[in-house]
Structures are given as structure tokens and as C-alpha cells.
Amino acid sequence: DAGVTQSPTHLIKTRGQQVTLRCSPKSGHDTVSWYQQALGQGPQFIFQYYEEEERQRGNFPDRFSGHQFPNYSSELNVNALLLGDSALYLCASSLTTGDRVTQYFGPGTRLLVL
């Protein structure tokens, strides 16, 4: 049973560029959430996707966008990168049935913006 996977593991970009991060949820999970974890801080919720739609969004600008595919995998896109976007980007998957809200995290993508 595969867990949550993310790609790439590391990425270096320059200011103003655009980046796409990818996530495959745990087998059987239909909901994907994205978090940003700056160094020394707790993860911050970016948004959540369910049934290919953004269901809820945290306090992040429109430069952050996403997508969910029919196979439940998801992408996070960040446009016009800023130095402050450097962080570990975590994807978490869960199954939306009743109160089964346990979220399992992927290994993350470490993004460095120069």
C-alpha cells in the first residue's frame, strides 16, 4: 500500500519564476491538502482539494493555485516566486467519509528561491 508521494524532492528557482509541485495521495484517499512549512515553524494550510475542486483555502495569495485530477493526484502551482516562498511544501491526503479526517503527510518538496 503506497503512502503519499511528492515530486520533486528538492527544487531551486529564482525570483519571478513559476513552479509546479506534484502529489499522489495514499491509496484509497480522495482528498488532498497542501501546507507550507517555513524553517522552524509549523505547517500552514494553503488549500484543500476534493472532487477536483478547491474546497477550502488558507491565507495565501492568488499566486498559489492548484489542481486535482480524476485519479485524485494534485498539483500546487506558485507564480511570480518570492524569496519568502522558500519552504518545505507538504501534501497530505485523507479520506472524506464521516469524521475520518486523519491526514497523512508526504515527504515534502523543499523549494529554495534565490
Place this chain on the structure above:
Amino acid sequence: GENVEQHPSTLSVQEGDSAVIKCTYSDSASNYFPWYKQELGKRPQLIIDIRSNVGEKKDQRIAVTLNKTAKHFSLHITETQPEDSAVYFCAASEAGYSSASKIIFGSGTRLSIRP
């Protein structure tokens, strides 16, 4: 807005002693409280969780308590071992049949176990 406060930010205990991490949350609608352990360079791993209809939950050396009235919840680790050294995050979420389950994390506690 929603907020989870966590303290202490760092904690050092002698191996074999107990460690306690405390959190408070602001959103009264929160009803699910997971705790995650994150080792250096690794993903957050769920170690225990508690729901609002339960006041206490225990799993071997780990226990969590929840006081809904005071909006406090705590993690207790007994008989600490070197492998318990990590950063621990408390979190709160509003979970339900139709609502989204975004998780609001605390700022983390770096726990060090002294041999």
C-alpha cells in the same frame, strides 16, 4: 482568526522522565486534535489524536488530554527515550461529514532527551 498556541518552544528532559507539551486553541468549532512528531528532515508523523467527545486518550507511553471548556489540550510522554527527541506539533481541526478538515498547527516544541 483560528489560532493554536503551543508551549514550551523547547523542552529538555532526562531520559526516563516525563515530558508535557501544552496547547490552546481559539476556534470553538474545533473538534479534532491531532499531534504530529517531526524528525529532522522528515515528514510530520501522526502519533496520537483525540476528538472532542473524549477527554483523554492513551497509547502506550503517550497520552493526550482535552479540556473543551478551557480550550486546552496537552501531550504527555512518559518514560522518555532518546528516540523521542524530535519536534512535536499540536493541531486543531473542525472535522465533520460536510466540512473541510484543514488543520491549524501550533508552532512546535523541540523536545530533547538527555542521556
